Amino acid sequence: MAHAEINTDYKTFKGGIHPPYNKELANSKPIEAAPVPGKVIIPLSQHIGAPNSALVAAGDRVEAGQKIGGTDAFVSAPVHSSVSGVVKEVAEMANFTGARVPCVIIEADSEQVPFRAGETKPLDALKAEEIREIAKEAGLVGMGGAAFPTHVKLAPPKDKPVDIVLINACECEPFLTCDHRLMLERPSDLVAGLRLLMAAVGAGRGVIGIEANKPDAIEAVRKVAGDIEVASLPVKYPEGAEKMLISVVAGRKVPPGKLPSEVGALVQNVGTAVALYEAAATGKPLFERVLTVTGPGIRNPKNLLAKIGTPVSTLIEAAGGFVGSPARLIMGGPMTGWTQENLDAPIQKGTSGLVALTEELIGWQEEEECVRCAKCIEACPMFLMPNYIVQAAKRGQWDQAEMYGALDCFECGCCSFTCPSFIPHVKYVRKAKAAIAALKKGVK
Amino acid sequence: MAEKGLAAAIAPHLHSEQTIKRGMTDVLIALIPVVIWGIIAFGINVLLIIVISCLTAVVSEVVMRKILRRKITLRDWSAVLTGLLLALTLPPTVPWWVVVVGSVIAVAIAKELFGGLGRNIFNPALFARVVLLFSPFTIYTTKFVRPFWWKNGGFWTLAQTRIDNSIGGRIVYASWGGSPINTLTTSATPLSLLKSGRMLGTAVTGATPVGANFLTSTGKPTLYSMFLGFKAGAIGEVSVLALLLGGIYLVYRGTIDWRIPVGIIGTVFILTWIGGSSPVYQMLGGGLFLGSFFMATDWVTSPVTRQGKWIYAVGIGVFIAIFRLVSALPEGVAISILYWNVITLLIDRYVARSHFGDATRPVFNRLPKLAARPLPVKKEA
Numbered sequence: 001m002a003h004a005e006i007n008t009d010y011k012t013f014k015g016g017i018h019p020p021y022n023k024e025l026a027n028s029k030p031i032e033a034a035p036v037p038g039k040v041i042i043p044l045s046q047h048i049g050a051p052n053s054a055l056v057a058a059g060d061r062v063e064a065g066q067k068i069g070g071t072d073a074f075v076s077a078p079v080h081s082s083v084s085g086v087v088k089e090v091a092e093m094a095n096f097t098g099a100r101v102p103c104v105i106i107e108a109d110s111e112q113v114p115f116r117a118g119e120t121k122p123l124d125a126l127k128a129e130e131i132r133e134i135a136k137e138a139g140l141v142g143m144g145g146a147a148f149p150t151h152v153k154l155a156p157p158k159d160k161p162v163d164i165v166l167i168n169a170c171e172c173e174p175f176l177t178c179d180h181r182l183m184l185e186r187p188s189d190l191v192a193g194l195r196l197l198m199a200a201v202g203a204g205r206g207v208i209g210i211e212a213n214k215p216d217a218i219e220a221v222r223k224v225a226g227d228i229e230v231a232s233l234p235v236k237y238p239e240g241a242e243k244m245l246i247s248v249v250a251g252r253k254v255p256p257g258k259l260p261s262e263v264g265a266l267v268q269n270v271g272t273a274v275a276l277y278e279a280a281a282t283g284k285p286l287f288e289r290v291l292t293v294t295g296p297g298i299r300n301p302k303n304l305l306a307k308i309g310t311p312v313s314t315l316i317e318a319a320g321g322f323v324g325s326p327a328r329l330i331m332g333g334p335m336t337g338w339t340q341e342n343l344d345a346p347i348q349k350g351t352s353g354l355v356a357l358t359e360e361l362i363g364w365q366e367e368e369e370c371v372r373c374a375k376c377i378e379a380c381p382m383f384l385m386p387n388y389i390v391q392a393a394k395r396g397q398w399d400q401a402e403m404y405g406a407l408d409c410f411e412c413g414c415c416s417f418t419c420p421s422f423i424p425h426v427k428y429v430r431k432a433k434a435a436i437a438a439l440k441k442g443v444k
Numbered sequence: 445m446a447e448k449g450l451a452a453a454i455a456p457h458l459h460s461e462q463t464i465k466r467g468m469t470d471v472l473i474a475l476i477p478v479v480i481w482g483i484i485a486f487g488i489n490v491l492l493i494i495v496i497s498c499l500t501a502v503v504s505e506v507v508m509r510k511i512l513r514r515k516i517t518l519r520d521w522s523a524v525l526t527g528l529l530l531a532l533t534l535p536p537t538v539p540w541w542v543v544v545v546g547s548v549i550a551v552a553i554a555k556e557l558f559g560g561l562g563r564n565i566f567n568p569a570l571f572a573r574v575v576l577l578f579s580p581f582t583i584y585t586t587k588f589v590r591p592f593w594w595k596n597g598g599f600w601t602l603a604q605t606r607i608d609n610s611i612g613g614r615i616v617y618a619s620w621g622g623s624p625i626n627t628l629t630t631s632a633t634p635l636s637l638l639k640s641g642r643m644l645g646t647a648v649t650g651a652t653p654v655g656a657n658f659l660t661s662t663g664k665p666t667l668y669s670m671f672l673g674f675k676a677g678a679i680g681e682v683s684v685l686a687l688l689l690g691g692i693y694l695v696y697r698g699t700i701d702w703r704i705p706v707g708i709i710g711t712v713f714i715l716t717w718i719g720g721s722s723p724v725y726q727m728l729g730g731g732l733f734l735g736s737f738f739m740a741t742d743w744v745t746s747p748v749t750r751q752g753k754w755i756y757a758v759g760i761g762v763f764i765a766i767f768r769l770v771s772a773l774p775e776g777v778a779i780s781i782l783y784w785n786v787i788t789l790l791i792d793r794y795v796a797r798s799h800f801g802d803a804t805r806p807v808f809n810r811l812p813k814l815a816a817r818p819l820p821v822k823k824e825a
C-alpha cells in the first residue's frame with residue numbers, strides 16, 4: 001500500500017474571512033458520553049426533503065436504534081430512537097429554529113438497554129447499492145449542519161459519474177472541535193467511512209481536507225490513511241463549504257444552482273463518514289453524535305457524545321453550566337448557527353455544537369446605512385453582491401435580488417462579518433429566496 | 445422557559461473589527477503627515493482653517509440631522525473627515541468665512557440633503573470645493589502663495605486673501621485683523637505655470653534646484669521639490685511624499701482599494717506623456733495624489749466591483765488628462781472625480797460580477813425573467 005502523503009500544495013479560494021477561531025477552548029478535551037436525559041424529543045424530520053411520519057404511538061415501547069419515523073419518498077432519512085424507553089406522545093414541539101415540528105417524545109428507561117450490534121457483512125464485500133441502502137436505513141444525513149440525506153448524494157445521476165470523494169475535515173466554523181476530536185480519536189473509522197463512500201459511488205480518488213491549523217489531526221489521519229490523500233488546506237472561512245472545498249482540492253467549480261456531482265465530486269463531513277462506517281460495521285443507525293459545547297460562557301467546554309433529542313439544557317449542565325451571563329447561545333457554529341432563547345430545544349443529527357458567546361466577543365452593533373465600502377463583495381466566496389441583494393430585498397425588487405445572486409448565496413455570513421455597517425445580509429437573503437421561490441411557483 | 449439574557453439574533457454571531465468609525469479614523473490618521481506638512485509649509489494659518497472647517501462640518505451635521513430627524517452619528521467621524529478633506533483642497537490663505545460656507549455646503553447639502561452617509565452621490569468635500577470654484581468667491585479659492593512665505597512674516601502670522609477695492613479690486617494679503625502683509629504675493633502653481641503657456645511641453649526632468657525655492661532656471665519647481673512639497677498649491681496637495689505615505693497606509697489597512705489611485709495616476713501619466721506634456725511633472729503637480737488616494741477612493745461615491753473600480757479610475761484619469769491638455773483649466777482633478785461619482789451609478793448598475801462557477805461569465809447585469817412581475821412590497825422602515 002502506498003504511503004499517505006500530506007499534500008500542502010493547495011491554494012485557497014477567493015474571498016472568505018478570518019474570524020477568531022477560539023478552538024483551544026475545547027480541542028484538547030477528549031470526547032465524553034453525555035448523560036442520558038429523562039426524556040428525549042426527537043423531531044420526526046431532521047433532514048432536507050420529504051417529511052417522515054411517525055411509526056410509533058404513545059405508550060409504545062422502543063429500543064435504542066429502533067426506527068420511529070420514516071417515509072417512502074426517496075429524498076428523506078428515517079429517524080431512530082436514541083434511547084430505550086416508552087413513547088410518551090407524538091406532538092408538535094419547537095425545534096432549534098423556533099419552528100414547531102412534529103416530534104416523538106420518549107421517556108427514557110433509567111437503566112438504558114444499550115444498542116446491540118446486528119449481523120453485518122465484511123466491509124470490502126459490500127456492493128455500491130448495499131452501502132447506499134445502509135446509509136439510508138441508518139438515517140444518515142450531512143452532519144455539518146445542512147442535513148441533506150446521505151444516500152441521495154450517493155446516488156448521483158447516471159450521466160455524471162463521481163470520481164473524487166472529499167471529506168470536509170476543515171471544521172472552519174470557529175469554536176467547534178468535534179470533528180477535530182473524531183479525527184484524533186477515531187482516524188481509522190474515518191478512513192474506513194471514506195472508503196465506503198468511494199465504493200458507493202465508484203470513485204477512485206479520496207481526499208481528506210483538513211485545515212492546516214490542526215497538525216495533530218493531520219498527523220493522526222495520515223498514519224492510517226493508506227493510499228488516501230490527506231490535504232493540509234489554508235486556514236480560511238468557509239474553506240469547508242462544499243463548493244469551496246471542491247474548487248480548492250479538485251480545481252473544479254460547481255456551476256450556480258448545480259450539485260457537486262455536476263463536476264464529478266462528492267463531499268461528506270467527518271461525522272457522516274464515521275457514522276457510515278459504524279452503520280456498515282455494526283448496523284448502528286444515526287441516533288447519537290459528537291458535538292462541542294463551548295464558548296466563553298460555558299464553565300467547562302467539552303466534546304460530548306450525545307443522544308439525538310437531548311434537550312440543550314442537559315448538555316449545558318453536562319458542561320458545567322453557564323459562567324457569567326452569555327449574551328447568545330448558538331446551536332451550530334457562530335457563523336451560521338441559530339440562537340436559542342431557551343434551553344428546551346433538542347439537538348438533531350445536524351447539530352455540531354452549542355456555543356455560548358459573550359457580548360464582547362459578538363461585537364455586533366446597530367445596523368447602519370450601507371456605505372458601499374465593497375467589503376462584503378470582496379469577502380463573498382460566491383462572488384455575489386451582498387449589498388445589492390439587501391438593497392433589492394428592502395425595496396421588494398425580487399428580480400434584482402436574483403440578479404445580484406440571492407439564490408446562489410449559501411448563507412456563510414462572510415459579508416455580514418466584514419460589514420462596517422453591521423448589515424445582516426443573511427436575513428435579507430432568506431427573505432429574497434422565499435419571495436423569488438413564491439414568484440416562480442406562482443406562474444407555473 | 446426563556447433563559448435570562450439570551451438574545452435571539454440572526455447569524456453570523458461574530459463580527460470583524462471593521463466599523464465605519466475605523467474606516468474614517470484610518471483616513472484621518474493617514475492624513476496626519478499631510479496636515480503637518482501643510483502647517484510647516486504655510487504657517488499656523490493652516491491649522492486654524494482646518495479646525496474651522498471641521499467644526500463647521502460637525503455643527504452642520506448635527507443641525508441637519510436634527511432637522512431631518514436622523515440619528516446623530518458623529519461618533520463615526522465622517523463629518524470631521526469631510527471637514528478636513530475640504531480644508532485640504534483650499535488655498536492656505538483662504539478667508540475663514542469661505543471655509544465656513546464650503547463646509548456647510550459639503551455636509552449640509554452634499555451629504556445630508558442627498559440622504560446622509562451612504563446615499564450621497566458626490567464626494568461631499570469635492571462637491572463643496574467645486575461649488576466654491578464656480579461661486580462669486582472663486583477668487584479666494586484660486587490664489588495660492590508660495591511655501592515658506594512666512595519666513596519673512598513670521599510663522600504665527602494669520603494671512604488671508606483679500607480684495608482691496610481701494611486699488612481697483614486687486615488681490616492683496618492681510619492678517620485676519622486687516623493689516624496688510626506686503627511681503628506676500630500670489631505665486632503660480634506648477635500646473636498654472638504650464639497653462640500660462642510659457643513652458644508647455646518643455647522637458648523639466650533633470651533640472652536642478654536653483655535658489656531657496658527649489659526652482660529651476662526656467663522658474664518652475666524641480667520634480668524633486670514638487671515631490672517633497674516645495675511648491676505653491678492647496679493646503680493638502682503640495683507634498684506628494686506625505687500623501688503617498690498616507691495612501692500606502694490606507695491600502696495596507698485595507699481601507700481603500702489600490703486599483704483606484706493606481707488607475708487614475710497611471711492613466712494621467714500615460715495620456716499626458718502621449719499628449720506631449722511631461723508626465724512626471726503632471727503627476728507631481730496639482731492635486732492628483734490628494735484626489736486619487738483620498739477623494740476618488742471614497743467608499744460611498746466609488747464603484748463597488750473591481751472591474752467597476754478600474755473603469756472608474758481610468759475614466760477619471762482620461763478626464764483629468766483632457767482637462768489638463770485641452771481645456772483652459774489647469775487642474776481638473778476635482779471636476780473629473782465628481783463626473784465619475786455620477787457615472788458610478790451606471791457602473792454599479794451594469795457591471796456584473798460573474799458568480800462562482802458561472803461559465804457564461806456575464807459582463808453586464810441582466811435582469812432575470814422572474815415568472816411574475818415582482819409584487820410591490822412595503823419598504824422596510
Ligand code: SF4
Nearest residue numbers: 370371373374376419
Ligand atoms: S460591507 Fe456593508 S457597508 Fe460595505 S458595501 Fe457591503 S453592505 Fe455596504
Ligand code: SF4
Nearest residue numbers: 380409411412413415
Ligand atoms: S452573500 Fe451569501 S454566500 Fe456571499 S458572503 Fe454573504 S452569506 Fe456568504
